[in-house]
Amino acid sequence: MTEQxxxxxxxxxxxxxxxxxxxPETLMPALFELxxxxxxxxxxxxxxxxxxxxxxxxxxxxxxxxxxxxxxxxLGGPRVxxxxxxxxxxxxxKINNTIGQALLARRMGxxxxxxxxxxxxxxxxxATVAARFGLDCTVYMGEEDIQxxxxxxxxxxxxxxxxxxxxxxxxxxxxATNEAIRHWVTNVETTFYIxxxxxxxxxxxxxxxxFQSVIGREVREQLAAKGEAPPSLLIACVGxxxxxxxxxxxxxxDDVEMIGVEAAGxxxxxxxxxxxxxxxxxxxxxxxxxxxxxxxxxxxxLAHSISAGLDYPGVGPQHAQLRDSGRVHYTAVxxxxxxxxxxxxxxxxxxxxxxxxxxxxxxxxxxxxxxxLPGDARIVVCLSGRGDKDVEAMADYLRNHPNxxxxxxx
Amino acid sequence: MTxxxxxxxxxxxxxxxxxxMCVGRPLVIPFVTAGFPDKWSTPDVVEAxxxxxxxxxxxxxxxxxxxxxxxxxxxxxxxALEGGMTVAGVLEIVESVRMRDDTRDLPIVLxxxxxxxxxxxxxxxxxxxxxxxxxxxxxxxxxxxxxxxxRAACVERDLSATFLVAPNAPDxxxxxxxxxxxxxxxxxxxxxxxxARNEVQVRTLEFLRRMRSLALKPFVVGFGIKxxxxxxxxxxxxxxxxxxxxxxxxxxxxxxxATVAAELxxxxxxxxxxxxxxxx
Ligand SMILES: Cc1ncc(COP(=O)(O)O)c(C=O)c1O
Numbered sequence: 001m002t003e004q005x006x007x008x009x010x011x012x013x014x015x016x017x018x019x020x021x022x023x024p025e026t027l028m029p030a031l032f033e034l035x036x037x038x039x040x041x042x043x044x045x046x047x048x049x050x051x052x053x054x055x056x057x058x059x060x061x062x063x064x065x066x067x068x069x070x071x072x073x074x075l076g077g078p079r080v081x082x083x084x085x086x087x088x089x090x091x092x093x094k095i096n097n098t099i100g101q102a103l104l105a106r107r108m109g110x111x112x113x114x115x116x117x118x119x120x121x122x123x124x125x126x127a128t129v130a131a132r133f134g135l136d137c138t139v140y141m142g143e144e145d146i147q148x149x150x151x152x153x154x155x156x157x158x159x160x161x162x163x164x165x166x167x168x169x170x171x172x173x174x175x176a177t178n179e180a181i182r183h184w185v186t187n188v189e190t191t192f193y194i195x196x197x198x199x200x201x202x203x204x205x206x207x208x209x210x211f212q213s214v215i216g217r218e219v220r221e222q223l224a225a226k227g228e229a230p231p232s233l234l235i236a237c238v239g240x241x242x243x244x245x246x247x248x249x250x251x252x253x254d255d256v257e258m259i260g261v262e263a264a265g266x267x268x269x270x271x272x273x274x275x276x277x278x279x280x281x282x283x284x285x286x287x288x289x290x291x292x293x294x295x296x297x298x299x300x301x302l303a304h305s306i307s308a309g310l311d312y313p314g315v316g317p318q319h320a321q322l323r324d325s326g327r328v329h330y331t332a333v334x335x336x337x338x339x340x341x342x343x344x345x346x347x348x349x350x351x352x353x354x355x356x357x358x359x360x361x362x363x364x365x366x367x368x369x370x371x372x373l374p375g376d377a378r379i380v381v382c383l384s385g386r387g388d389k390d391v392e393a394m395a396d397y398l399r400n401h402p403n404x405x406x407x408x409x410x
Numbered sequence: 411m412t413x414x415x416x417x418x419x420x421x422x423x424x425x426x427x428x429x430x431m432c433v434g435r436p437l438v439i440p441f442v443t444a445g446f447p448d449k450w451s452t453p454d455v456v457e458a459x460x461x462x463x464x465x466x467x468x469x470x471x472x473x474x475x476x477x478x479x480x481x482x483x484x485x486x487x488x489x490a491l492e493g494g495m496t497v498a499g500v501l502e503i504v505e506s507v508r509m510r511d512d513t514r515d516l517p518i519v520l521x522x523x524x525x526x527x528x529x530x531x532x533x534x535x536x537x538x539x540x541x542x543x544x545x546x547x548x549x550x551x552x553x554x555x556x557x558x559x560x561r562a563a564c565v566e567r568d569l570s571a572t573f574l575v576a577p578n579a580p581d582x583x584x585x586x587x588x589x590x591x592x593x594x595x596x597x598x599x600x601x602x603x604x605x606a607r608n609e610v611q612v613r614t615l616e617f618l619r620r621m622r623s624l625a626l627k628p629f630v631v632g633f634g635i636k637x638x639x640x641x642x643x644x645x646x647x648x649x650x651x652x653x654x655x656x657x658x659x660x661x662x663x664x665x666x667x668a669t670v671a672a673e674l675x676x677x678x679x680x681x682x683x684x685x686x687x688x689x690x
Contacts, residue, residue, distance in 0.1 A: 012555060020555075020556050021553065021555055021556060022524055022551045022552060022553075022556055023551060023553065024477070024478040024550050024551060024553075024574065024576075025550075025553050025573065025574040025575055025576055025579070025583075025587065025598075026574075026576035026578060026598065026601045026602070028553050028555075028579075028583065029578055029579060029580065029583065030578075168484060168488075169474065169475070169488075174475065175475075178475050178476075178477045181477045182477055182478075182479075182480070182603050185477075185478065185601060185602060185603055186600075186601060186602040186603060187601075188578060188601050189578060189601065281529075282528075283525045283528055283529065284523075284524045284525045284528060284551065285475060285525065286475075286477070287551075292525070294525065294529060295529075296529065297496045297497055297526060297529060297530075298473075298497065298525045298526030298527070298528060298529025298530065299473065299474040299491060299526065300474045300475050300525070
């Protein structure tokens, strides 16, 4: 095996050649302050107890590790477990992180939080903890995403958050993030930025990973409690990469294969996708050096994915390092493959996954069909979210692609 | 001229700042986005500014994700990119500016985000920028911690590397930025993004006084400056004043560069001169 990268970034927030703090100077004092506050909080027993308590009683942890027999049969007989992050409060893994950051915001005396959101899951998870802790909350969301995730927009409003539509550039997650950063630069002394994935300037990639790493730790405990041997394969979808890092982080030193699945949109050859690790070049966006979809002239390209949560031209810097070291293998599946997988999992297991999570399921089907899934494989899939938010987008898609509709019970 | 001579050409920056200090007034520094409002007009805009009294010019390299910029410069960047502006195109603009009599010796710094320069290749970019006649760089998303290699590469070519500093910086941070900037630092008036503003905050003046007491090198002030009153208020506390969004706003209205320069830059220069004469 190749030399394993260290799990933590160095003092400058670098994961090898990636990461760092490429931000306007105005944010530097805030990033130093956040780094210290986070390190200090994690040493504080009371903070950790409160975090664990909320993860348990408010968010619903531990989430089940469910063995999926009919999916496994479909895949030709490996063992398959679904880590059910979809059963968390608000419907996705995002809340693991927002609880942690909201506790930090309160500890640092900030009464206002802001967030960017794509699918709206991180926005909802932020609005939820803001309500719980009595913090003012503003969420930046691209106009296109507001259209395709209307349900989540309304949920955020019910939770008392202000949703600010972003009309610049791609009108999706990339520009929502730009706008959130601009707002943070302007209100840095009063506002805490709750970033939603393992992206952005240091310490966010490490901090968000640490808050999400409960996913992989629970998998370890749960398999052991069931008397099961460790898994041979971990698989998760990758947008910014937080659910994947959450699953992988605790296993990086183990002898287990890992796959991150990006969004191939209309296909990797179409040029319209969100597969920054598979097809991007190294660059700097949103405060970190990582892989990035960009033109030859260094302009950031628009990403495309049917799944708003994966529709992002960048990716977290630790994934970039794990890609280059070969520790994790990254691949991509198309919109059509994800749509099919969403329908298959719904019909086989009675679980409607988020379109994001469906990308991980789709990769398993792809491998099984290609004869690349050994019958004795022991697979853990991060089912990062539930599909309620995508029902409308799915209905639209299947109306426009009737021959991809595989019926209620295939 | 051979490459060798160009490499050894003394920077136009140090004399400009020295001159400002001798006469006791801040330099007037317009910012224009390369390729705005179109690909061809930037050299004319730069020349008009110079003729109207600009002491130095900042030329912005457009980027798809300008996260330190407000709506005005975001829009200018979008228009410039849609019009086909590229990093190489920006260097061509500088070359053509250098061929004109009025702007041959005008100090020029480029302001741009890091990614397009990395995509070009940082070392080749700095070589080509030097050869085109650029005097220095300002990269708003590269703080000192990320700027070691870039700074060293600039120093090697006698290009200036300017780092930014904001009112929320602790004293220690101000010292770091002052040390890291090769020729001059850039103070932003507010914690915020670019964009014309109406009033000067008390905090900005306090910040500039703090800067003056701590910094060893010259520094300019920018973000939000749009009129003579701002120059009169801020100018005495800095070595240069940058005006950007107000200029882009004026160009957006479709006015000729010469008109914009006469209406906007000339009064700023006059205000700067008044500071000098009030000091005598
Ligand atoms: C359910 C779900 N899964 C995955 C993602 C992608 O984010 P990440 O790659 O950070 O897990 C999102 C983002 O919105 C999401 O809502």
